[in-house]
Amino acid sequence: MGRPPCCNESGVKKGPWTPEEDEKLMDYISKHGRGTWRTLPKHAGLNRCGKSCRLRWENYLRPDIKRGKFTEEEEQLIINLHSVIGNKWAKIATHLPGRTDNEIKNYWNTNLRKKLLQMGIDPETHKPRTDFNHLLNLSQLLGLSNLGTSTSPWTNPLGLQADVTQIAKLQLLQNMLQLFNGTSLVNIGNPYLLGNQILNPLDTFLNGTNILPDKDSILRGLEYANPVGNNSGLFLSQTYSDSSVFKSRTEKENETNQEFLGYNQSISTFPENQAENLLPALVASGPRSSTFNQMDFNYNAARMSTQSPSTTFEAWEKFLIDDDESSGSYWKEILDLTYPLSW
DNA sequence: AACCAGAACAACCGCCCTATG
DNA sequence: ACATAGGGCGGTTGTTCTGGT
Numbered sequence: 001m002g003r004p005p006c007c008n009e010s011g012v013k014k015g016p017w018t019p020e021e022d023e024k025l026m027d028y029i030s031k032h033g034r035g036t037w038r039t040l041p042k043h044a045g046l047n048r049c050g051k052s053c054r055l056r057w058e059n060y061l062r063p064d065i066k067r068g069k070f071t072e073e074e075e076q077l078i079i080n081l082h083s084v085i086g087n088k089w090a091k092i093a094t095h096l097p098g099r100t101d102n103e104i105k106n107y108w109n110t111n112l113r114k115k116l117l118q119m120g121i122d123p124e125t126h127k128p129r130t131d132f133n134h135l136l137n138l139s140q141l142l143g144l145s146n147l148g149t150s151t152s153p154w155t156n157p158l159g160l161q162a163d164v165t166q167i168a169k170l171q172l173l174q175n176m177l178q179l180f181n182g183t184s185l186v187n188i189g190n191p192y193l194l195g196n197q198i199l200n201p202l203d204t205f206l207n208g209t210n211i212l213p214d215k216d217s218i219l220r221g222l223e224y225a226n227p228v229g230n231n232s233g234l235f236l237s238q239t240y241s242d243s244s245v246f247k248s249r250t251e252k253e254n255e256t257n258q259e260f261l262g263y264n265q266s267i268s269t270f271p272e273n274q275a276e277n278l279l280p281a282l283v284a285s286g287p288r289s290s291t292f293n294q295m296d297f298n299y300n301a302a303r304m305s306t307q308s309p310s311t312t313f314e315a316w317e318k319f320l321i322d323d324d325e326s327s328g329s330y331w332k333e334i335l336d337l338t339y340p341l342s343w
Numbered sequence: 344a345a346c347c348a349g350a351a352c353a354a355c356c357g358c359c360c361t362a363t364g
Numbered sequence: 365a366c367a368t369a370g371g372g373c374g375g376t377t378g379t380t381c382t383g384g385t
Binding site: 014015016017051052055056059060102103106107109110111 | 351356
């Protein structure tokens with residue numbers, strides 16, 4: 001025999017809480033404590049089921065609840081935690097004082113999920129989307145936008161707006177760079193991936209040079225990551241340095257606390273010269289690399305504190321958007337060579 | 344001003360786990 | 365061992381808000 005529903009009594013009120021009901025609930029709890037939720041409504045004079053009272057208290061009335069917009073740091077923390085433990089909202093909430101699991105879950109579903117998708121990142125796996133059509137769409141969008149730059153600074157004959165183009169660039173480059181990032185962790189001997197020129201365009205931007213890596217370097221990198229004959233798609237060859245990506249959720253959860261201790265304390269676990277070569281990951285791409293990514297986030301956040309872009313997102317955006325006419329053809333060239341058959 | 348669509352958020356539902364008798 | 369209560373959790377739904385036309 002299964003457990004009966006908690007609120008099968010007829011006549012119990014449902015729906016939004018009124019200020020009077022809130023008042024009664026808060027008043028009762030402040031005087032008597034929580035006690036058992038099932039009996040609480042009766043004692044508090046509420047025509048609600050106990051479960052409804054509990055949710056109202058836990059998600060809304062509790063005095064230690066923090067309201068208002070999520071900060072950049074909270075966003076980043078949610079993304080990092082989600083990449084490690086998945087949809088464990090209650091666990092994630094324990095790392096964000098004052099935020100409820102419900103609030104975090106809602107925020108994820110309405111904001112962060114979309115943000116990651118827009119950047120070409122799969123919000124479930126936190127890896128670049130391997131959907132080849134998605135990448136083709138981006139590159140085609142970019143190609144179209146390059147046709148019309150002479151008519152107006154903001155639009156082209158096809159009506160593509162500049163910001164759409166920029167988003168496309170952002171997504172495409174992010175996909176490419178994440179590929180390098182994942183690969184570089186294991187392919188230490190790859191001569192094409194170790195040079196600062198190809199591995200860290202953000203560094204050059206932050207140093208004020210704003211020089212893009214040369215096209216040949218990028219293509220050599222792509223070729224290295226995708227040897228001839230591998231037709232499985234540009235981003236399917238991403239590899240990891242150990243088998244931890246295949247661990248079960250439970251194993252991942254057990255590692256979570258250690259991972260996040262690592263986040264805060266440190267950076268010393270990773271050689272500094274290699275840290276210099278890491279790309280600024282926008283999100284953690286897996287349990288093994290999450291420490292790298294948070295470290296990288298801190299590293300770049302610290303470096304960017306004296307620069308105008310205030311966040312990693314903004315820095316990437318600026319890197320991609322502040323280009324001139326010549327970089328337009330630069331992108332076109334890269335795409336032509338990357339997807340020769342798709343144009 | 345009215346309408347509509349999409350976003351945001353609060354609340355509910357159903358399942359699960361644990362404690363207890 | 366089993367039934368049941370209590371509570372936690374994640375997914376989903378329904379309502380409200382907001383911005384655009």
